[in-house]
Amino acid sequence: MKRLDGLRYGSLGFALAFVALPLYVTLPAYYAQNYGVPLAALGLVLLGARLADALVDPWIGRLADGWLSTSTPLRPMVVAALLLAISFVLLFFPPALGQTGLLLWCTLALLLTYLGYSVLSVMHQAWGARLGGDGLQQTRVVAWREGMALGGVLCASVLPSLVGLGVTSAALAVSLLVGLVLLRRAPRAEFVSQPGEHDAGLAWRTPGFKPLLAVFLLNGIAAAIPATLLLFFVRDRLQTPQSEALYLASYFVAAALSLPLWLRMVARLGQARAWAMAMLLALVCFGWAAVLSNGDQTGFLLVCLGSGVALGADLAIPGAMLARVVQRAGLAGHTEGAFFGWWNFATKLNLAVAAGLALPLLQSLGYTPGQRDPQALQALTIAYCVLPCVLKLGAVALLFRLFIQSDKEALCAPP
Numbered sequence: 001m002k003r004l005d006g007l008r009y010g011s012l013g014f015a016l017a018f019v020a021l022p023l024y025v026t027l028p029a030y031y032a033q034n035y036g037v038p039l040a041a042l043g044l045v046l047l048g049a050r051l052a053d054a055l056v057d058p059w060i061g062r063l064a065d066g067w068l069s070t071s072t073p074l075r076p077m078v079v080a081a082l083l084l085a086i087s088f089v090l091l092f093f094p095p096a097l098g099q100t101g102l103l104l105w106c107t108l109a110l111l112l113t114y115l116g117y118s119v120l121s122v123m124h125q126a127w128g129a130r131l132g133g134d135g136l137q138q139t140r141v142v143a144w145r146e147g148m149a150l151g152g153v154l155c156a157s158v159l160p161s162l163v164g165l166g167v168t169s170a171a172l173a174v175s176l177l178v179g180l181v182l183l184r185r186a187p188r189a190e191f192v193s194q195p196g197e198h199d200a201g202l203a204w205r206t207p208g209f210k211p212l213l214a215v216f217l218l219n220g221i222a223a224a225i226p227a228t229l230l231l232f233f234v235r236d237r238l239q240t241p242q243s244e245a246l247y248l249a250s251y252f253v254a255a256a257l258s259l260p261l262w263l264r265m266v267a268r269l270g271q272a273r274a275w276a277m278a279m280l281l282a283l284v285c286f287g288w289a290a291v292l293s294n295g296d297q298t299g300f301l302l303v304c305l306g307s308g309v310a311l312g313a314d315l316a317i318p319g320a321m322l323a324r325v326v327q328r329a330g331l332a333g334h335t336e337g338a339f340f341g342w343w344n345f346a347t348k349l350n351l352a353v354a355a356g357l358a359l360p361l362l363q364s365l366g367y368t369p370g371q372r373d374p375q376a377l378q379a380l381t382i383a384y385c386v387l388p389c390v391l392k393l394g395a396v397a398l399l400f401r402l403f404i405q406s407d408k409e410a411l412c413a414p415p
Helices: 003-035 037-065 074-092 099-129 135-185 209-238 241-269 271-289 297-328 336-365 376-404
Strands: none
Touching: 003 099, 003 209, 003 297, 037 074, 037 099, 037 336, 074 099, 074 135, 074 241, 099 135, 099 297, 099 336, 135 241, 135 297, 209 241, 209 271, 209 297, 209 336, 209 376, 241 271, 241 297, 271 297, 271 376, 297 336, 297 376, 336 376
16 A cells, blocks of 8 residues: 555544544543533443444444445445534533433433444445455555554544643544545445345354454453543542643554554564564553552653553554455455444444443442542552453453464464
């Protein structure tokens, strides 16, 4: 893929990142601290909305395969972009309501936001997977998309604190427009028509899909828990709220800069082994975070940098491995949407489990935002640092057993 083609294809990822960070990091703390919504109730709302949204992703994936097979695949994407931009504003600028009304408003706005986001993300991922290529080429395609997304996340992490959520919402609308205009000129694979092969259970019958999804789920939950609890940890455990933007920026900059490194690791070691290296790096970083003391800005900055490097592999490699699963099954060119529909279902399930379990668990252990007694802070540290490490260790073991040790899918071999 030429650089200009990569930029045209990946640019929509920049816009979608404006949704990912505010929804999964900013929203819980925003509603809890600005509107006094209890963590347990908020966790249930996030869990329910994300589960409901996840359930429609496989259906969206089937529709995406049909849309990508027409001469006007951007039409449904334009409609989805409009829905996304409007519902994002409604979500972060609710009317004056009581707590029950706020919870209902948040639920409805979340569902609409997720719907627009899901259509765009599934279409975008399937578009890239249809471009084909070997393992290294597919990793490069995904790296363009996720690299641009990291740029968007970086902007979204800074803009709310600098200019407010109103300007951030306007920036989202503009970036969506630019992303769709550039995507119109991006490379597009020729459609291969094979009627009768596309059904809801196709992905689950494909060799390699279920093992890869299992690793992706476990690793994703391990990553989603710290994302949900980040602002609580920084404000109450580290007590360095003035450095929030610095932490987020260093994390995402490190991830973006690490993408060429992981491309070289894939070329040398293969996709699965490179991914396992990244997981081990993340384990080291979060294990260290558990012993940091109050005010340790430098220590947590190093944690953000190291875990950011590991994030680069999490973003670039799993989606490319999924594209290779589709190719090896002889299904490339007409079924990618079905696979990425389930893939997005798994991504949102990770986030739903993280929010739906971590937030109520923290409240049951006696932690509330702003509380800094030793017992509450210990519960926060366990939830933010220790629990993700346990899950990540399980993901490493599963990846080693299902792919590296058995080598049954040859996805761990260099391309």
